[in-house]
Amino acid sequence: MANKKIRNATVCTAKNITFKSVLEKSCFTCLEEQGFAPKYEPKKFIIFPSFVPITPFYDKETDAQQKKRVESLGKQSSKELRLCNGLIQPITYTPDIYVRYNDLDIWIECKGFTNDVFPYKKKMFRKLLDDTYNKTGQKSIYFEIYTKKQLLQAIEIIKSYGQ
Structure with a gap:
């Protein structure tokens, strides 16, 4: 079944989770195979608040x-x-995959084709992560993954933070 919201993406299911693309499913299952406990789209962030204009x-x-x-x-x-x-209305962003590793929040965006809005949302999300760190000390890593090979490299990077 084609995913109309994401260009050239195919909706697929695994472990009672409906993924919006084959890449998301592949990344999720690979993280599980590597011993992580990933969560799929666990949180929607407001990266720009709603307001009533004057x-x-x-x-x-x-x-x-x-x-x-x-x-x-x-x-x-x-x-x-x-x-x-x-x-x-607010501008929101939902990262594809979240993993908690040691004291780090790991956010993974699985990308096939980027649309015209994503670069702006990515910048605002990165700012939100920095603001969170400055306010609470919570460290995060954010990955934009296009292939399984990149995910495997990301896993090596994540594990290096735990040493």
């Missing part, structure tokens, strides 16, 4: 919004801009 912002009406307005007024109007003053 600065007026006007945007073009969508066709559906215009149709609804025309139906409620009963006549056509030349208005195209509308005030958008509602809640701005």
Whole structure:
């Protein structure tokens, strides 16, 4: 079954977990085989909070919004801009795999193709990890993995932190 949200990804299942891609499943099972206790998408982070704007912002009406307005007024109007003053939703990020190793939080992102938003989310998540370290002293490592070979190298790096 194809994954419509992730380009060229195939949804698959193992150990009662539905993975969004074969790479995620492969990384997860490899970590288990190497003696780790990985968790799949255990936490969604808010990397930019929601807010209610105070600065007026006007945007073009969508066709559906215009149709609804025309139906409620009963006549056509030349208005195209509308005030958008509602809640701005937060920006969230959910890393694919989490592993606790000694005193480290290990976050692993399994990547096939990156979309246009991911580089920004990655930067904000890295900032969040740094802020967490500065506030609490909690150390983390963050990996972006594209192949099983890279994962095996990441495992060597993780184990070197425990020595």
